[in-house]
Amino acid sequence: MSTGARKEGLSRCYRDNHFIGREAVLSAAIGYLTTGSGGLALLAAPGSGASELLFRSFDRLFFVEKTVIPVYFSFAGTGSAEQLAARFIKSLITQSVAYLISDPKLLRAGISIEEALKIAPAKEAALFRGLWRFHSPKFSTVDGDAGELATLEVLSRSFDAAARANAAGLKISLLLDDVHLFARNHGQTVFESLFDSLNRNGVRFIAAGYRRFLYNASELPATAIAPLDFTDSAKATSVISNRFGYNLSDEVRDLVAEQFQGDLRLIEAFFRGANELGKSLSDFKNTQFHYVEEIFGGRCAKVIDRRLNYASSDPEEVRMVLEIASQLSESDLNALTVESAVERFGFGRKRTEKLFSRLNESEFFVTDAGKLRLPAGHSPQKDRLFARYRLEVSGENRALLLGKTVLRKIDEAPGLLAARYKAIHSLNLCGLLEDFSLRREVPEALIDYCRFAAEFKGAPDDEIIRETRNEPFISLPTIVFSTATQDIYPPIARSLAREKCAVGFGFRSNPETRSDEIWIAAEINSKTEIDREHAEFWCDRLEMAALMCDLPEYRIWLVATEGFTPDALAAMKARGAVGSSRRQAELLRRFLRGEFVQPEARADTGEHVEITIPMDENAELIAAGIVEELAKKHNYDPKSINQIKTALIEAFINAAEHSLSPDRKIYQRFDVDDRKFTVTISNRGIRLADVSPAANGSERAKRRGWGLELMRRLMDEVRIEETDDGTRIRMTKFAVNPD
Amino acid sequence: MSNSSEGLWQTSVEPFANKQPEEAASGSERQAVIFAGDYLNKLAGESLERECRRRLSEGAQEIIVNFSRTEIVNSIGISILTGVIDAAAGAGARVIFSDVNEHTAELFEMLGLSRHVELKQRTN
Numbered sequence A: 001m002s003t004g005a006r007k008e009g010l011s012r013c014y015r016d017n018h019f020i021g022r023e024a025v026l027s028a029a030i031g032y033l034t035t036g037s038g039g040l041a042l043l044a045a046p047g048s049g050a051s052e053l054l055f056r057s058f059d060r061l062f063f064v065e066k067t068v069i070p071v072y073f074s075f076a077g078t079g080s081a082e083q084l085a086a087r088f089i090k091s092l093i094t095q096s097v098a099y100l101i102s103d104p105k106l107l108r109a110g111i112s113i114e115e116a117l118k119i120a121p122a123k124e125a126a127l128f129r130g131l132w133r134f135h136s137p138k139f140s141t142v143d144g145d146a147g148e149l150a151t152l153e154v155l156s157r158s159f160d161a162a163a164r165a166n167a168a169g170l171k172i173s174l175l176l177d178d179v180h181l182f183a184r185n186h187g188q189t190v191f192e193s194l195f196d197s198l199n200r201n202g203v204r205f206i207a208a209g210y211r212r213f214l215y216n217a218s219e220l221p222a223t224a225i226a227p228l229d230f231t232d233s234a235k236a237t238s239v240i241s242n243r244f245g246y247n248l249s250d251e252v253r254d255l256v257a258e259q260f261q262g263d264l265r266l267i268e269a270f271f272r273g274a275n276e277l278g279k280s281l282s283d284f285k286n287t288q289f290h291y292v293e294e295i296f297g298g299r300c301a302k303v304i305d306r307r308l309n310y311a312s313s314d315p316e317e318v319r320m321v322l323e324i325a326s327q328l329s330e331s332d333l334n335a336l337t338v339e340s341a342v343e344r345f346g347f348g349r350k351r352t353e354k355l356f357s358r359l360n361e362s363e364f365f366v367t368d369a370g371k372l373r374l375p376a377g378h379s380p381q382k383d384r385l386f387a388r389y390r391l392e393v394s395g396e397n398r399a400l401l402l403g404k405t406v407l408r409k410i411d412e413a414p415g416l417l418a419a420r421y422k423a424i425h426s427l428n429l430c431g432l433l434e435d436f437s438l439r440r441e442v443p444e445a446l447i448d449y450c451r452f453a454a455e456f457k458g459a460p461d462d463e464i465i466r467e468t469r470n471e472p473f474i475s476l477p478t479i480v481f482s483t484a485t486q487d488i489y490p491p492i493a494r495s496l497a498r499e500k501c502a503v504g505f506g507f508r509s510n511p512e513t514r515s516d517e518i519w520i521a522a523e524i525n526s527k528t529e530i531d532r533e534h535a536e537f538w539c540d541r542l543e544m545a546a547l548m549c550d551l552p553e554y555r556i557w558l559v560a561t562e563g564f565t566p567d568a569l570a571a572m573k574a575r576g577a578v579g580s581s582r583r584q585a586e587l588l589r590r591f592l593r594g595e596f597v598q599p600e601a602r603a604d605t606g607e608h609v610e611i612t613i614p615m616d617e618n619a620e621l622i623a624a625g626i627v628e629e630l631a632k633k634h635n636y637d638p639k640s641i642n643q644i645k646t647a648l649i650e651a652f653i654n655a656a657e658h659s660l661s662p663d664r665k666i667y668q669r670f671d672v673d674d675r676k677f678t679v680t681i682s683n684r685g686i687r688l689a690d691v692s693p694a695a696n697g698s699e700r701a702k703r704r705g706w707g708l709e710l711m712r713r714l715m716d717e718v719r720i721e722e723t724d725d726g727t728r729i730r731m732t733k734f735a736v737n738p739d
Numbered sequence B: 001m002s003n004s005s006e007g008l009w010q011t012s013v014e015p016f017a018n019k020q021p022e023e024a025a026s027g028s029e030r031q032a033v034i035f036a037g038d039y040l041n042k043l044a045g046e047s048l049e050r051e052c053r054r055r056l057s058e059g060a061q062e063i064i065v066n067f068s069r070t071e072i073v074n075s076i077g078i079s080i081l082t083g084v085i086d087a088a089a090g091a092g093a094r095v096i097f098s099d100v101n102e103h104t105a106e107l108f109e110m111l112g113l114s115r116h117v118e119l120k121q122r123t124n
Helices: A023-035 A050-065 A081-100 A113-119 A122-135 A148-167 A179-186 A188-200 A211-217 A230-243 A250-260 A264-277 A284-297 A299-311 A315-330 A338-345 A349-361 A380-393 A398-425 A429-438 A449-455 A461-470 A490-494 A532-548 A566-574 A582-592 A620-633 A638-658 A699-703 A706-714 B042-057 B075-090 B102-110
Strands: A039-044 A069-074 A172-177 A204-210 A222-225 A366-368 A371-373 A441-443 A473-475 A478-484 A501-509 A514-524 A554-560 A578-581 A607-614 A665-672 A676-684 A717-723 A726-734 B031-035 B062-066 B094-100 B118-121
Touching: A023 A039, A023 A050, A023 A172, A023 A204, A023 A222, A039 A050, A039 A188, A039 A211, A050 A069, A050 A172, A050 A204, A069 A081, A081 A113, A081 A122, A081 A148, A081 A179, A113 A122, A122 A148, A148 A172, A148 A179, A148 A188, A179 A188, A179 A204, A179 A211, A179 A299, A188 A211, A204 A211, A211 A222, A211 A349, A230 A250, A230 A264, A250 A264, A250 A284, A250 A398, A264 A284, A264 A299, A284 A299, A284 A380, A284 A398, A299 A315, A299 A349, A299 A380, A315 A338, A315 A349, A315 A371, A315 A380, A338 A349, A338 A371, A349 A366, A349 A371, A380 A398, A429 A478, A429 A501, A429 A514, A429 A582, A441 A582, A449 A566, A449 A578, A461 A582, A490 A532, A514 A532, A532 A554, A532 A566, A554 A582, A566 A578, A578 A582, A607 A620, A620 A638, A620 A665, A620 A676, A638 A665, A638 A676, A638 A706, A638 A726, A638 B075, A638 B102, A706 A726, A706 B075, A706 B102, B031 B042, B042 B062, B042 B075, B062 B075, B075 B094, B094 B102, B102 B118
Parallel strands: A039 A204, A039 A222, A069 A172, A172 A204, A514 A554, A554 A578, B031 B062, B062 B094, B094 B118
Antiparallel strands: A366 A371, A441 A473, A478 A501, A501 A514, A607 A665, A665 A676, A676 A726, A717 A726
């Protein structure tokens, strides 16, 4: 993107080139708007910068790419369907004219349609006149208030102009913003029909809106943007504060970033308000004071109230929302059902459900199996709801409440950041458990502290990386889903912070059987090795979680900063628990992610051959022939060569016989050097573990299972893995030492 | 031979023809010598089994399966051989596997066939 002269495009907030945390999705959006067909939904969390993304996409297309005509249109604002339709046509024409005559000033000039038609290039002027004439709603033949059908007709006629323009040779790409407001104001059916029509007509567009709304309401392919993570949020806070003349200290910057949870719209409102009032933001005290002022009635309050307006603008419903928020935060009740709300507040079921749905979409609340609950953690939205409840419903004195709130927020500030820093430096056990799926087998020394302490404690990382290759390996379950343990067992939160305890749901499988295995992992901070008493304490806590959640097959994994005493390890082993040090866990993560260099990849003298062979009669002999040639070349003895060939043939015919492969192909890879010969053979189809045993149970049928036995006995290592759609068998034969 | 990342690998391979089992002339009418093919797979195994059963039904008292031409056997072929052994046992006949190479003998040993049949290894 050019760093040259000042642009007059749509994006006026941030002139700096780098779009923090969004460069990848920006590139993807531009790519789609340039070459895509039909619609793409952009699912956005409120305040996550979707509008800015569209602005930047527009500017990039307008000033740099210049291959399509970008047209930005927001559905924000009230007005009838006719007004919306007219606004769209006008935007389409004026922005197209601005592009065609390369005059970006027209984008903000607010010119009339007549002026735009006058200055349009001669070649396109007739087209634009026609679009205005035939697609503008003032020429609509639909009578007044005729309901959704009429609305759809008016809007369809207007939006069809984009397809018409495309058909005439103009390459229009639409950037549609706030589409959730369109559905709210004009109905779900109209929304679905209109976007379906645009999509079918091949009009290229991105539709940005609240993610929870769009996810359910749209069948379009989608991409998403979430609130910025802490690191990017802190960077964005720096940039935004600089724009308003603030040069924040690192700690104030982090406090603001943490306070607003990546909500860029609120961060901007915060600094704009501070700038307008000449506020100092030099320390926690005055920063928190300004934060409370903003929540009580500043710019931030306005932004949040506008979002709440999406859910409801009815005063009675808003009051209900404030009461619910207060009730959920202050009582033991952590969720409210629709039935309870109907009974308590007297609104009909349909009305209550609609309100719950909108509150979920605007992310003030979360709906979960028909219940409404407050999102976990702190947020400016929650602070605003609580403040409004106490002012508007409880009728508390404003000055008194403000004073108390400021004191509380100042007191909370250090703890807020401490919790964030702890989260940043935590192991991320959820992610680590899910990384188990990356590799099925790991060096035992990377997970068993007993082994690690005996051989590797104190050794540098590169030595550990090198030596663990030769260590015995153990297999891990495949973890398919992990979450914080407190999500399934809330009482654990009293003992362990959210990020310190995770549960991973997984399974183990081999050709004969498959069993579930659930790991409950906890990270324990300690300056010294954990002793027996403390190890058993934590095992008790986690076992309680497993029992209360009725987890059938579970394993406890404790990760302690400095590991465990031998006594503690013995106690844990007796309970089937595993103990690791933090260093082991970090190395384990690196191993699982392939950051350890694997021996095969470093085989300088090795060969790697990949072949694909159809499952034809005797095709396995082709592979056997290749194996023989490779093995001879690397001086393997005849006996080993025969064994490798036979094992390969067995794997091949096993796949051919049982897999019912859809492509009838077997994929093979041979990795061979002077030390070992590895054969990897994979196929699509029914997985080995899912093949039913012979129905008749005859001796002959049983003998047909000899293939696996032969593989295991002929080769030194055999690993059978299930892939998503098939089986992979990896067999290794070590070269015989001639001495 | 060069490395190839994917696709059908074209190579020249000594053709392993699935020859039909042969019946050798023998001194005794009650002894049948049947040659297994170079690759004892399912097809070859079934063909061999059919021939053995035929000879047994004709009254053979001794079945000699000659593996002098056999370089490779797979587990399906081996499982079919157990059928041959069972059929012979049922007919009160004796089965000998002759000229078995070392590798094939190892496979028979692994899968327990050598307990039920006399093995005579190939002498090179």
